[in-house]
Amino acid sequence: MTPLVAVAHGSRDPRSAASVAGLLDVVRSRAPGLDVRGAFLDLSAPLLVDVLAGLHGEGHRRVVVAPLLLGRAFHARVDLPALLASVDLPGLSVSVADVLGPSPLLEAAALRRLADVGVTPGDPSVGVVLAATGSSHAPANARVHEVARGWSRRHGWAVAAAFASATTPDVRTAIADLRARGARRIAVASWFLAPGLLPDRVAAEARAAVPDVRIAPPLGNAVEVADLVLERYSTAGADRPRVRT
Template sequence: MTALVAVAHGSRNPRSAATVHELLDVVRVLRPSLDVRASFLDLSAPRLGDVLRTVHAAGHRSAVVVPLLLGKAFHARVDVPGAVAEVAARLPSLDVAIADVLGPDPRLESAALRRLASAGVDAGGDWGVVLAGAGSSHAPANALVTDIARRWARGSGWAGVTAAFAATAAPDVPTAVARLRAGGARRIAVASWFLAPGLLPDRVARLAGPDAVVAPPLGPDPEVAELVLHRFDAAVGAALAVRSA
């Protein structure tokens, strides 16, 4: 059976790895027969290469690496393929495929909106909502978050919705909050475009100000878990099609 090796960025904050493990526990509940492993690119253990070697030692001959990343920024385009290539060179008998990143997908948006509702942000009214993401030097990754914010702005009934970024990209969170208040928002809420807690989500919460309502990251949401399995299944199907061609 093909193993599912999920890989997250990693963080010095232990809440981040704990949240990744909670998400994968939901994946295991949805598919108990699947061997699901957690791994990290940096700052947390175990690392991706070590987990792939462990999977091979356990008798698997194929694995799918599912990046727990919300967009195709540097980690998805460089770090994950590089780590997989390094292992493939040393373990040619392990067939490793890389699944697509989690975003974009409507299930992520649903999860973000549920987290916002759980924080007490209701539909309509005088809320100004900041959709906060990490930020990247890769413009398409930022555009994904901006597009979602624009879509929410058209259909939410809130006073306004705008994207903001914790690092690298503009606007930053204070600028986004100021724009929303200038547009008539009396209350500020922050929707999280982060999978797990960590340095950048904490920075977003701090910069939003003491009066802002900050939703938790997407975390172990059932639809996010379904999406992880969807990405895994698509990669398995693509690999089988290549083999049979």
């Protein structure tokens, strides 16, 4: 089968690479026999260009690169295409899968992470902050707001999007908005794939505003995310792997 190269952004925080490795272990367990490689755009090893060169050296002439990115922001629109354009490996065909979001599978993973910290749908006294990275690309931020509005309609909570960087509202502003809408308890849902500086910033700001806030962990190795990676791989034109149920 065509190898799958799952590429994340990379981070100086070692927890991030460890979280990506854990996710790819789940991907492998869901599709036994599929050659799954991990790679990074920057800051962590191995770098994407090195993984592609290694596959080329092993004799592979076709690969699928699946971005482990939740939205179509700068890294997906600029960084990844620029890196791939710089690769000079004769005969190697690289198909690029779509980013992970938006997807009902991502939402299911985020909701399950909330349930892991005791926050379940149906309690109107709860206000949920849907916390994401934030981008200078407005459509990427709009996707997070769309998810928040959908949760408000479907799950009985007041939900507000918040961002750790690049745009507003921040976490404190989102919490104030939820309280104004009648929320008596606050929870934070994670729209982050892995731990790192920005999820830590979100958690610190939330705890400063609400000491007893419930904070869901990043999506990490959630099985829904693993299945979504395989779905993106398949729709990129690769052979459909047999997924273990």
